[in-house]
Structure formats: C-alpha cells, structure tokens
Amino acid sequence: MAHEPLEQLSALAYAKGHATGNDFVMLADPEGQLDLSAEQVAALSDRHFGLGADGVIRAVPTSKLPEYAYQVQSDQDAYWFMDYRNADGSIAEMCGNGVRLFVHFLVQEKLVDLPVGSSLRIGSRAGVKEVTRLPEGYAVNLGPWGLIHAEQAASSALDSTVQLAFWDQARPALSITMGNPHTVVALAENAELEELNLNEQPEVFPSPDNGTNVEFVVPADPLVLDGIGQVSMRVYERGVGETLSCGTGACAAAAAVRFWARSTLIVDDWVVNIPGGQVSVSFRKNEEGTEDVILAGPAQLISRGVITRQ
Template sequence: MALEPLDQLTGLSYAKGHATGNDFVMLADPEGNLDLQSVHVAALADRHFGLGADGVIRAVPTGRVPDYAYQLDHDPEAYWFMDYRNADGSIAEMCGNGVRLFVHFLVKEQLVELPVGGSLRMGSRAGIKEVTRLENGYAVNLGPWGLVHAEQAAATSLDSTVKVAGWEQARPALSITMGNPHTVVALAELAELDDLDLVHLPEVSPVPENGTNVEFVVPAEPLVSEGTGHVRMRVHERGVGETLSCGTGACAAAAAVRYWARTTAVIDDWVVNIPGGQVGVAFRKNADGTEDVVLSGPAQLVARGTLSPE
C-alpha cells in the first residue's frame, strides 16, 4: 500500500491498544472535524506501511455524526459515538472488543470520568450501548441477540453452510445477529480447530447482504462446569481476516452453542477462549422476553504517538 493516504493525516495524534489481542488504532475527534476516509483507515491499519490494526476507532460526539445524531436526542447520556471501521476501510456496525477499548480510551484521554462500578452509555451504528467499568476490565451490554433466519433455524437448528480451504464439503452452520452478522460452525475436535486455514475467506451460503463474520467453535467436554458453559473459538472477521479475538463473535458463538443445547439445559453464563485470551458472555432476560448479551473482558492501551510527516 502506498504511503500517500497517511501523508494527509500528518500530525494526527493516535493511541494503539487491544482487547484480548483484537487491536485498534484509536483517534479522538472531540470537535467532529476529522474527515476520515476509507483509504486513510486502510493505510493506518496496514501492518507493513502503517500502524497495523484490526480496525480503526474514532471517538466523536454523537451529535456530530449526521446519520446517528438522533441517538443523542433519544438518550442525552450517549454523548460519545464509536465510529468503527474494519482494517480494509469498510464501515462496521459494532465490535464488542472495540467497545471495551473505546471506553478505556475515553477514560485515559480524560474525556469521561468513570470509576470502577460506574456505567457509561455510548452511541454506535448498532444502537446505544451501556458499558460498566470493572476492576479488571469492562462489561458491555450489547443488547439482544437474534437468529438471522429464524424460521429455518427453528425447524433444523441450522440455516447456512460454510466451507473453508482444505475442506472437501461445506459444513452446516447457524447465523446469529449481534447487531452485526455472524455465522457459527461447530467442530468436534480441538485439533480440527487448530488446523483450520483461515487465511482465505470462508465460503458462506447464503451470505448476508453485507457479508458476515465466521466463527468456528468447539464446545468443552463437559460443556458445563460449575454452572458455566465453556467453548473455544477461532474467527474470520469480514474486512479483516483472522483475528485473535472478536467480542460480538464470542457472543454469537456462545449463543449458537446455547441454542443447540437448549433441549438439555439453558446456560446463561459462558467463558469463551480465543487465541487472544478469554472473555465472559452472559445472557440476561428482559421483561419483554428478549435476552440481552453482556460481554466482559480486559482492554489495554499500549502506545501513543503522532503521525510523522515522513
């Protein structure tokens, strides 16, 4: 990738951080003046010619985001908006790991005050989200999960197929929405999970209109230990490739395994192990019968800098 797109951002201050290995370039834009283009994002995220990241997150006042300013009218507490872009520059609705780092960034930039135990509401393309600061990280209420093809899923518990490089045949899968699309495939053995070729884009059918993230999951044996479900996961993120972690993907994986196991047990608390570490996923019932999904885990800033004129 050429360096010219970065030249246009000379002097821009940034931070670099990660949440269980899912890494992001963080930009503060309190006046909403930064005209961040897809070519800029792709250049920043390039791991050879840029800073390197799975995505770029801009912190901007919700009222300064034309298509989403209405969120501030609905909830005046949602002052900050998470403008999230994939590594290829494409716009994404949500990133559960990115939300945790986004709020951690706001705290460290002293743009908000958030003590341990306190909560913050924020805007996003997937709606307003609430984040609580924990002793060792953050918990994000990502809102309700859902089935993308509910009628077919109800009939067969499956609604899609996925094929990765090296597989002779496609495998059955279940499509989950967490505000962004996911397609989850269950595998029987950890060895098969470890051997997956996720360098290439998995083939998904039917593929959602805006693409999908694809999760490959192996349930633990036994699945439940001390009331908590355990699974291991790898993920291919749309617009990025394989990442060490995906927050909404972890939620989708837990939701899918929970859905498949519903005839034997309903498990509300899960631990999802990913290459970048471990996150918690909790399902909490609402009065209207829907279920909110709460993702918890760490977030860390590792560097700050200014883009060089070189």
C-alpha cells in the first residue's frame, strides 16, 4: 500500500517549508544514518497519503557521503550537504529554491550561525554552492550557466523541440544547463501561458539522458523596465510535474530570453514571475571569464512534526 514505506520512518522528526511555493520535506541527519529509499521519498512526498511535497531534502555532513566527501576535503567550509530527491524518489543534481530553504532550515535548526549579510558554502551534487543570507531571504550563486547543445544553439538560437498533447505541432526550444537540465520554450502572450495544460509530461526531442525540466516563458513588453529584464514562467519539473516555482528553471528562463535578445540588448538583472511569487536572477562575470548566475528569493518553514503511524 502507498503508506507502507512510512512505517519504517516512524518517530522521524521533520520540517515542512517552501520557497515561492516550491515545497519540501526537510530532514536533519547530522550523523549520516538516514538511508532513504526512493519509495520512502515518494511516500513522504505523496499529497494524499504522506506529508505532501515537491521533494525531500536531507541535511547531512558532506564527509558522510563517500562519493562527495572530496568537496569538504577541498573546501572545509562545505560542511553540510544538500541531499535532494524529487517527489517520485529520483535523484536531482540541484534545486535553486530547495537550496535557499535548505540553508534556512540549517539556520532555524541552529546547525549553523549565519547572520544577515553572511555567506555559507554547502555541498551538493552540482558542486559546492555559496548562499548569502539577505534581510528577506537568501541568494545562491549557482555557478555558470551553459548551453547543452552549444554548437547548434550558437547557429540558430534553438536546438530542440517540445510537444504538448494539445498542440498541433512541436514548438522550438533552447536547452540550458544550470547544473541540471532545462528546456525553454518561448510563448507569445500571457493568455497562452495561463491556458497551458501541464498535467502530462511534455515530450522533448532530443531529451537529455536523465530527462529535463521544461520551462514555458513569456517575455514582458517592454522586455526591460528600469534596467531590469522581466519574464513570466510556468514549469514542468522532471520527477514532480508542474510546480509553483523552480529556482534553476527561473535562471534557465532568464538565460534563454537573454540569449535570444543578445543581438539587441544584454541585461544582467532579471525578475522572473512564477505562479508561486517572484524571484530575481542576476548574471555576473567570474574569474574564469564565464557568467555565474545568482538566484535570490524568500524561504520559509511552515510546520514541524514527527512521523507517526497509528
């Protein structure tokens, strides 16, 4: 039955929180003893028989994970590792909203001391990331963005197609990596964005081996207001379905629209509107000559509890 995996997690303490509506079950595992199965993650995330979430995030010392211990060995500040799983139990490389909530969880659990204006480095499957505490949220440097199919994208600005069940034909798209894969489709107007039916997984060709998140974006008119680019977005997350927000997806959406507009303008600061609220995305040159992407927005814990089966 759907609830059976939860029996094995009886008496486990948890917190529940969200970042612009992208919600997660948060688990503290300071001894590195919690070995979650995909079935347990799916059971926790189930919105009918479990706690309900877009995913599960475990806070575990980086040194407790043999395959990622090198991160803390080379960067002693990366003590904590964000072990993130999608709602279906599958492993994901990174989650821009999740990482903000992860650091907020560490702060609220008193596992770290992070005054406003201070930064914390954490381990993740997408490498070590730096998160800064802001007066009203957190900003994470997600590192460089990139084109998944760079040669084709450079020649035509498009490199893939996306098909929804109710579309007559597939739409052209651009593939962006933020440490995890994204496929971005531009729509003409907000009415089309609002009417999208994202109950079924979009078909993407070519699709990355481990699947892709799909973002549907509408550039604002005018695109730039007071020096800041503006876009609206909805997203279908692999392993989850449609979510109210996707942090790395917001970054990919801004990167794609910025790439498409490169011949007429390049704006480094963007606002991305999603169903769950609003986040900011900034592009900054790094020492390697590429561009880091900084995602900023709120994060909030809403409840705590202990799993029980009675």
